Amino acid sequence: MTEKALVLFSGGVDSTTCLGMAVEKYGRENVTALSISYGQKHTKEIEASQKIADYYKVEHLYLDLAKIFEYSNCSLLNHSQKEIPKDAYAKQLEKTDGKPVSTYVPFRNGLFLSSAASIALSKGCSVIYYGAHSDDSAGNAYPDCSSVFNNAMNEAIYEGSGRQLRIEAPFVSWSKADVVRKGLDINVPYELTWSCYEGGDVPCGNCGTCIDRSLAFEKNGVADPALCGR
Numbered sequence: 001m002t003e004k005a006l007v008l009f010s011g012g013v014d015s016t017t018c019l020g021m022a023v024e025k026y027g028r029e030n031v032t033a034l035s036i037s038y039g040q041k042h043t044k045e046i047e048a049s050q051k052i053a054d055y056y057k058v059e060h061l062y063l064d065l066a067k068i069f070e071y072s073n074c075s076l077l078n079h080s081q082k083e084i085p086k087d088a089y090a091k092q093l094e095k096t097d098g099k100p101v102s103t104y105v106p107f108r109n110g111l112f113l114s115s116a117a118s119i120a121l122s123k124g125c126s127v128i129y130y131g132a133h134s135d136d137s138a139g140n141a142y143p144d145c146s147s148v149f150n151n152a153m154n155e156a157i158y159e160g161s162g163r164q165l166r167i168e169a170p171f172v173s174w175s176k177a178d179v180v181r182k183g184l185d186i187n188v189p190y191e192l193t194w195s196c197y198e199g200g201d202v203p204c205g206n207c208g209t210c211i212d213r214s215l216a217f218e219k220n221g222v223a224d225p226a227l228c229g230r
Contacts (some may be wrong), residue, residue, distance in 0.1 A: 002030055007129040008112055009033040009060075011049030012195045014171060014211055017183040021170065022129050023056050024186055032059045034116055038105060039066035039077045041084070041199040041210060044196070050192035055189050059171040065113040074212055075102040075199055084197045086206040093139040101141045103197060103208065109144035110153065113167065117157045120165055133179055135212060147172050176212050177219035184220060191225035199215030203227070 005022045009015045014088035022031045034055075046062075082102060085092050092101045107121035109132065116128050126189040132145035143149060154167040171179050174218045183190060196203035203210050203226070217224040 004030045004117045005127045006032045006125045009049055011045040012027045014179055015098050015223055016193050017179050018129045018131045019190050020188040028058050034092040037064045039069050041078050042197050045194045051192045072106050074105050084207050088211045089141045089208045111151050118150050128167050133174050135176045173201040179209050180216040
């Protein structure tokens with residue numbers, strides 16, 4: 001029996017690489033992409049996700065979880081008065097006293113994976129892909145991207161689904177440069193992706209995710225395709 005996969009899909013570099021890998025492994029007819037809105041300032045990533053889903057010709061589902069995060073003052077959220085930090089994550093962590101960075105959305109990946117598990121089971125999927133990588137978990141910046149978190153969620157979802165469903169986080173021990181290297185190998189359409197945390201028309205180039213993205217392409221010796229021609 002052919003396995004089916006559900007991919008947590010933001011429209012950024014990591015999740016798009018995951019989607020490309022899932023399509024390559026399972027075939028587009030057996031892959032569902034799930035994009036989640038959570039009240040983020042950078043809604044442009046949702047627009048990007050639709051273009052990429054169209055590119056891969058996969059089923060694309062949309063879920064709105066913004067209500068859950070309305071009590072949070074995370075700087076990534078639309079209702080927050082906080083400014084999104086304009087610095088690399090390592091620099092941001094120097095000011096957090098061991099706590100996550102201000103763009104950490106409270107237990108976001110836990111909620112995303114739990115919601116995805118319900119949908120995946122309903123859609124007959126046996127695996128959930130998501131793009132957590134080691135650079136995001138480094139220094140406790142985003143603790144819900146760590147190997148420890150991934151293993152715990154995988155066990156909970158596997159047991160809670162009657163051992164029908166598992167999580168795969170193929171990049172959990174990789175750097176973002178490793179992710180990009182893999183994506184370049186399988187011709188991921190990075191020109192369609194969006195990463196910037198600001199809600200502008202073009203990437204700001206200064207937020208943590210813009211800095212990480214730029215460095216990942218630089219380490220692979222290529223220009224960021226999304227910035228070519230701008």
